[in-house]
Amino acid sequence: MQAWSESPDGELVAALADDDLGALRELYTRHAPWLSVRLSRRCSDPDVVADALQDCFTAAWRGSGRYRGEGEVAAWLWGIAVRRLVSRLRSRPEAVLSPLEEWDGTIEPSAEERVLLGIEYGDLGAALGRLSPEMRAVVQATVLDGLTTKEAGQLLGVPQNTVKTRLHRAKAHLRQDLAGGVT
Amino acid sequence: MTSHHTWHLDEDLLRGYVGGTVDGAHASSVEQHVLRCVACRTRVNALVTVSGTSMLDDVWIRVADDLQSPRPPVTERVLTRIGLAADDALLLWSAPAFKAPWLAATVATLAFATLAASINDQRGLMFFLIVAPLLPVAGVALAYGPMADPAFEVAAATPYSALRLVLLRTVAVLATTLPLAVAAGLLLPWTGLGVAWLAPSLACVAATLAASTWVTVSRAAVCVGVLWTTVVALASGPGFLSPEVAVDLATLPIYALLTLAALAVVWMRGGHLNHLGEPS
Amino acid sequence: MTDIALTGVTKSYGSTHVLDSVDLELHAGVTGLLGPNGAGKTTLLRILATVLAPTSGQLCVLGNDPTTAPGRTACRRRLGYLPQETGFPRGFTPFAFVNYIAALKEWTDREARHDEVRRVLDQVGLSELSTKKLRRLSGGQRHRAALAQALIGDPDLLVLDEPTTGLDPEQRASLRRVLSAAGHDAVVLLATHQTEDVAALCERVIVLDGGRVRWQGTVTELVATAIGRVWLADEAQPGALASWRTGTGRFHHVGHAPPAGAELVEPSVEDAYLLLRGTAADVAVA
Numbered sequence: 001m002q003a004w005s006e007s008p009d010g011e012l013v014a015a016l017a018d019d020d021l022g023a024l025r026e027l028y029t030r031h032a033p034w035l036s037v038r039l040s041r042r043c044s045d046p047d048v049v050a051d052a053l054q055d056c057f058t059a060a061w062r063g064s065g066r067y068r069g070e071g072e073v074a075a076w077l078w079g080i081a082v083r084r085l086v087s088r089l090r091s092r093p094e095a096v097l098s099p100l101e102e103w104d105g106t107i108e109p110s111a112e113e114r115v116l117l118g119i120e121y122g123d124l125g126a127a128l129g130r131l132s133p134e135m136r137a138v139v140q141a142t143v144l145d146g147l148t149t150k151e152a153g154q155l156l157g158v159p160q161n162t163v164k165t166r167l168h169r170a171k172a173h174l175r176q177d178l179a180g181g182v183t
Numbered sequence: 184m185t186s187h188h189t190w191h192l193d194e195d196l197l198r199g200y201v202g203g204t205v206d207g208a209h210a211s212s213v214e215q216h217v218l219r220c221v222a223c224r225t226r227v228n229a230l231v232t233v234s235g236t237s238m239l240d241d242v243w244i245r246v247a248d249d250l251q252s253p254r255p256p257v258t259e260r261v262l263t264r265i266g267l268a269a270d271d272a273l274l275l276w277s278a279p280a281f282k283a284p285w286l287a288a289t290v291a292t293l294a295f296a297t298l299a300a301s302i303n304d305q306r307g308l309m310f311f312l313i314v315a316p317l318l319p320v321a322g323v324a325l326a327y328g329p330m331a332d333p334a335f336e337v338a339a340a341t342p343y344s345a346l347r348l349v350l351l352r353t354v355a356v357l358a359t360t361l362p363l364a365v366a367a368g369l370l371l372p373w374t375g376l377g378v379a380w381l382a383p384s385l386a387c388v389a390a391t392l393a394a395s396t397w398v399t400v401s402r403a404a405v406c407v408g409v410l411w412t413t414v415v416a417l418a419s420g421p422g423f424l425s426p427e428v429a430v431d432l433a434t435l436p437i438y439a440l441l442t443l444a445a446l447a448v449v450w451m452r453g454g455h456l457n458h459l460g461e462p463s
Numbered sequence: 464m465t466d467i468a469l470t471g472v473t474k475s476y477g478s479t480h481v482l483d484s485v486d487l488e489l490h491a492g493v494t495g496l497l498g499p500n501g502a503g504k505t506t507l508l509r510i511l512a513t514v515l516a517p518t519s520g521q522l523c524v525l526g527n528d529p530t531t532a533p534g535r536t537a538c539r540r541r542l543g544y545l546p547q548e549t550g551f552p553r554g555f556t557p558f559a560f561v562n563y564i565a566a567l568k569e570w571t572d573r574e575a576r577h578d579e580v581r582r583v584l585d586q587v588g589l590s591e592l593s594t595k596k597l598r599r600l601s602g603g604q605r606h607r608a609a610l611a612q613a614l615i616g617d618p619d620l621l622v623l624d625e626p627t628t629g630l631d632p633e634q635r636a637s638l639r640r641v642l643s644a645a646g647h648d649a650v651v652l653l654a655t656h657q658t659e660d661v662a663a664l665c666e667r668v669i670v671l672d673g674g675r676v677r678w679q680g681t682v683t684e685l686v687a688t689a690i691g692r693v694w695l696a697d698e699a700q701p702g703a704l705a706s707w708r709t710g711t712g713r714f715h716h717v718g719h720a721p722p723a724g725a726e727l728v729e730p731s732v733e734d735a736y737l738l739l740r741g742t743a744a745d746v747a748v749a
Contacts, residue, residue, distance in 0.1 A: 018595075019556075019594045019595040019596070019599075020591065020592075020594075020595070021247065021250065021251070021590070021591050021592070021593055021594045022590075022591030022592075024246075024250075025243070025247075025591065028243055028246070030224075030228070031224075032239050032242070032243070033227065033228040033231035033232055033239060034217055034224055034227045034228055034231065036231065036238070036239065037200070037201055037227065037231055038214055038217075040203070041203070041210060046238065050238055050241070050242050053242050054242045054245050054246050054249075057242075057246045058246055058249050058250060061246075061250055072218060072219060074217070074218050074219075074224065075218050078218065128208045128211070129207070129208040133207065136207065136208060136211075140211050144211055144214070144215060247581070248577055250594055251556070251558040251577070251580075251581075251593050251594055252558070252562070252577065253555070253556070253558070253559040253562065270566040270570070270571050270573075270576075273562075273563065273566050274563070274566055274567065277552055277563055282553065332552070333549075333550025333551055333552055333553075334549055334550055334551060334552065334560070334563075334564070335550075336514060336544075336546040336549070337544060337545075337546060337549055337564060337609070337612060337613075338564070338567055339512075339513075339514045340512045340513060340514050340539055340542055340543075340544035341539055341564065341567035341568050341569075342536045342539035342540045342567075342568060342569055343566075343567040343568070343569060344536075348567075454532040455532075
């Protein structure tokens with residue numbers, strides 16, 4: 001019997017096509033926990049999150065052939081998970097999580113926060129931090145999570161046009177911010 | 184890709200993220216990092232599992248069950264919908280009648296019989312009248328015993344009623360062979376033949392089942408086959424006009440009575456059937 | 464309490480007696496049924512598994528009479544049977560196969576049945592392969608799937624026909640673990656022609672030959688019958704029932720009359736079995 005704990009993620013995914021449940025179990029151990037947290041931050045209902053997580057791994061099993069070895073398996077799994085979440089939310093719109101923070105329009109990240117954001121995104125990170133929560137949410141959904149504007153609308157519980165508008169404005173803000181501030 | 188991360192997430196930030204107190208761009212930041220850094224991902228996982236794994240375990244069981252459970256084909260779902268108990272549907276679905284080789288053989292035989300019937304009138308009709316009603320009989324003979332179920336010896340030691348299993352599988356056989364045979368029969372040029380041969384067909388199947396409570400099912404099937412062939416041959420011989428006499432409207436009540444009598448025998452002696460296809 | 468009792472059980476086909484007036488009792492624990500090929504072991508197991516009816520004799524299996532239909536059904540509800548060879552329906556995975564047998568064992572509730580299937584597959588170490596088609600698995604793995612179905616429902620009587628054939632030493636060891644665990648509460652009867660299995664696993668042994676019970680008792684008692692009749696020598700000595708060259712270069716002898724002053728050794732189950740069977744052939748092992 002194979003010991004999958006030593007194998008890299010890519011090998012595990014390849015083994016899925018071979019009907020190896022042990023490989024899926026290892027993938028689950030490595031990725032289900034962080035996926036569940038990331039999903040919970042987009043949906044407040046734990047049952048919907050559990051369903052999406054379940055759908056994610058069954059979809060990964062059935063669609064393992066579609067992973068072509070480009071990019072991280074983690075990113076591939078997240079792509080599946082977030083789409084499964086959108087799918088589940090279609091019938092449960094009240095479970096959508098809306099941005100929590102208050103925004104008074106003048107948020108200035110602290111020095112430490114600036115370092116954090118700087119390391120991950122460079123200047124973009126700081127600029128992102130200066131966006132309003134609604135705009136940041138659409139940027140996260142479309143740019144970071146890789147959803148279409150339609151899917152983002154379903155995830156955030158807003159019409160697709162609203163997503164497009166906010167995204168447009170967010171990009172304008174970011175362009176202005178990055179062009180204007182050099183440091 | 185993940186090897187050159189010299190910077191890792193601060194412990195407080197990680198806890199805050201998992202605990203739900205960190206939000207906004209910082210959270211996105213953590214998420215993007217976790218996608219690429221195995222070390223921090225493992226730390227996130229550890230924090231999640233510490234706070235309780237029952238949800239994760241439950242979801243895994245659901246995933247495993249979904250993937251392990253044999254996917255019932257359309258037939259089983261249809262059966263469950265018309266009220267058959269789920270496990271009966273499962274056992275029925277495993278019946279060889281639904282399997283491709285049996286279906287292929289049935290279609291081939293029928294095609295040949297139909298072809299023969301349409302080429303040569305009297306002899307062909309006789310051939311069709313012999314073959315079509317006996318196809319389900321062959322199916323029943325194959326429905327249990329070593330040929331039908333590769334795991335027959337294991338199945339023989341189970342408490343599930345052999346009679347019930349045989350009946351379920353007989354239904355499966357009838358459900359597959361009869362529609363095909365009816366379709367073939369309707370293609371034939373003789374009017375009035377239509378579906379009249381269904382009566383002897385059912386009688387033959389019932390007789391086979393009844394006989395298999397005394398002798399092995401293959402022997403029972405052979406006996407019934409020989410009997411029926413004789414009946415058709417006699418009907419086509421001198422003194423009668425054509426093989427159709429065997430399926431004349433006047434004979435239908437006879438077949439009906441035979442069927443009922445045979446079914447009564449099956450009901451009474453059903454306990455003698457066992458999975459090995461031998462009476463006990 | 465006697466769990467299984469056979470009295471005068473005979474199975475004949477025409478004038479051939481495959482089993483001839485067999486009397487035996489079985490209790491909880493692992494019992495070996497030892498005998499050469501053709502001794503009637505498979506027939507006896509099939510009768511105990513209610514798959515075959517005896518020609519004559521009385522049987523009491525777990526308080527039921529398997530010669531009646533209701534008695535048979537009652538037995539089968541507490542029985543697990545592993546035949547010598549098992550075929551599998553086409554395209555089945557281990558899960559699908561064990562699930563199918565569980566349905567035949569009247570596990571009607573889908574969720575409970577699936578949980579039980581997973582439990583027995585886990586016991587035989589097939590959890591991770593439960594989704595692979597059986598035809599793609601090795602012989603040993605298929606064998607484990609067949610064993611798993613026998614374990615469904617923790618049966619009170621486990622009947623196994625040559626369960627260790629074709630298994631490598633590691634697989635045999637894990638099989639022994641499973642059977643010895645089952646033997647705590649259940650009657651486990653395994654037929655084998657390998658004395659090592661009896662030595663490693665069984666508390667009691669029944670020796671069957673030519674359809675008759677030649678000997679029955681504990682393994683210790685069987686071995687004791689060979690005390691003083693097994694010896695080592697530097698050369699092969701005639702007059703022994705069986706002798707062979709061991710790995711150390713010396714000759715192992717089994718016989719009824721050891722020469723005076725012979726170097727006696729501790730007998731094994733194999734030695735006792737050979738004595739019992741009285742084979743005259745020399746078995747030379749390089």
